[in-house]
Each structure stands twice: as C-alpha cells, then as structure tokens.
Amino acid sequence: MKGYYARKVHSLLGLVPISLFLIEHAITNFAAYEGGQEGFRDAVRKLNDLPLIFFLELFAIWLPLLFHGVYGLYIAYQAQPNLGHFKTERNWRFVMQRVTGVIAFVFIIWHVYTTRFQITLGNVTHDELGGWMHDIVTQPGFFIFFLVGVIATTFHFANGVWAFLVSWGITVGPRAQRISSYVCLGLFAIVTTLFMMSLFAFRSEEFADTASVITTTLQTMIG
Numbered sequence: 616m617k618g619y620y621a622r623k624v625h626s627l628l629g630l631v632p633i634s635l636f637l638i639e640h641a642i643t644n645f646a647a648y649e650g651g652q653e654g655f656r657d658a659v660r661k662l663n664d665l666p667l668i669f670f671l672e673l674f675a676i677w678l679p680l681l682f683h684g685v686y687g688l689y690i691a692y693q694a695q696p697n698l699g700h701f702k703t704e705r706n707w708r709f710v711m712q713r714v715t716g717v718i719a720f721v722f723i724i725w726h727v728y729t730t731r732f733q734i735t736l737g738n739v740t741h742d743e744l745g746g747w748m749h750d751i752v753t754q755p756g757f758f759i760f761f762l763v764g765v766i767a768t769t770f771h772f773a774n775g776v777w778a779f780l781v782s783w784g785i786t787v788g789p790r791a792q793r794i795s796s797y798v799c800l801g802l803f804a805i806v807t808t809l810f811m812m813s814l815f816a817f818r819s820e821e822f823a824d825t826a827s828v829i830t831t832t833l834q835t836m837i838g
Contacts, residue, residue: 722764
C-alpha cells in the first residue's frame with residue numbers, strides 16, 4: 616500500500632509542478648533566441664525578482680524534483696521489461712520512459728551543478744548566465760550531451776503526461792488514449808523545439824561577449 620501511494624505522489628509531482636517548471640524553463644531559455652542576450656537577461660531577472668524566490672524554488676522545484684528523480688530510479692531498477700516477448704507500443708513506452716528517466720536524472724544533476732550551483736557559489740552571476748551557457752555548449756562534447764539530455768528529458772516529460780492521464784483514469788478508452796498520444800507527441804515536439812532553438816542561440820557570437828569574461832573560471836571548474 617505504501618508503494619502504491621508513493622507511486623501516485625511520484626506521478627503527480629511529475630505533472631505538477633515538475634512538468635510546469637519544464638515548460639517555464641523552455642520558455643525562459645527561448646528568450647535567448649527571441650531576444651538575444653538582453654532578452655535572456657530580462658527573462659532571468661523577472662524570475663529572480665519573484666517574491667520568496669528561494670522558498671519557491673525549494674518547495675516547488677528542487678524537493679519535488681529530488682523525490683521524483685530518486686524514486687524514479689527505484690522504479691526503473693524494479694522494472695521488468697518484456698520487449699523480448701511483446702514488442703507492442705505500450706511496452707516500448709514503458710522501457711523508454713525508464714531509460715530516458717535515468718538519462719534525464721543524470722543530465723539534470725549535471726545541468727544544475729554547472730549553472731544554478733555555480734551561481735550559488737558566486738562563480739557566475741545571473742547576468743553572466745548566457746555567456747556561461749555559451750562557453751558550455753560551444754564545446755562539442757558538452758553540446759552533444761545537452762542534445763541527448765534535452766531530448767531524453769522532453770520525451771520523459773511528454774510520455775509521462777500520457778502515462779499520468781492513463782494511470783489516473785482520465786483517458787480510459789482506446790480512442791481517448793490515442794488522442795492524448797497525439798497531443799503529447801505535439802507537446803514533445805514543441806518543448807523540444809524551444810530548447811533546441813535556445814541551445815543554438817547560446818552558441819551564437821552574441822553570447823560570446825560575456826563568455827570571454829568567465830572562460831577561465833569554467834575551465835577550472837570542469838577541468
């Protein structure tokens with residue numbers, strides 16, 4: 616019974632607030648593509664000007680994300696995929712949800728360490744974050760890691776929304792599940808596109824101006 620409720624909490628947190636945060640993060644990053652360096656700075660400032668931002672991040676992002684990630688690893692460890700016998704769409708969804716969950720967990724920890732944690736340590740400011748990202752994503756290995764991590768995360772998010780609707784009895788019949796599958800596929804495409812456009816924007820020369828100031832610090836941190 617405890618496992619049942621833990622899975623329900625895990626599922627619910629995946630939708631609210633984690634999925635909402637992922638969408639917000641995609642929109643904030645898209646400001647780098649839409650408005651360049653100044654647009655991204657303004658978007659970051661607006662977020663950090665919110666009242667009680669520390670507690671908002673702690674209770675609406677980091678703690679839910681920590682529980683969802685750690686318990687998700689436990690679920691993935693317990694999983695018993697049967698693709699060898701039944702290569703159906705649902706089985707593929709089952710396996711890919713767990714594989715992408717593990718990749719996303721590793722990627723998010725690394726991403727938080729190289730961005731938010733470095734801001735906390737004072738190695739970079741919010742205004743320098745665009746240049747900091749430029750220095751990271753212009754390195755081929757890290758850029759590929761970002762691409763894989765982002766796609767794994769957005770797939771896990773979109774497929775998780777579909778699974779949530781099924782497991783919570785919202786989409787019951789085959790038709791409803793088929794329609795929600797199309798909707799979630801569209802959601803995956805939109806959010807992934809937003810992140811990809813922002814990644815390529817961070818690679819542009821516009822963000823290199825700030826990057827030149829912090830290159831030494833970044834190389835020391837990851838070297």
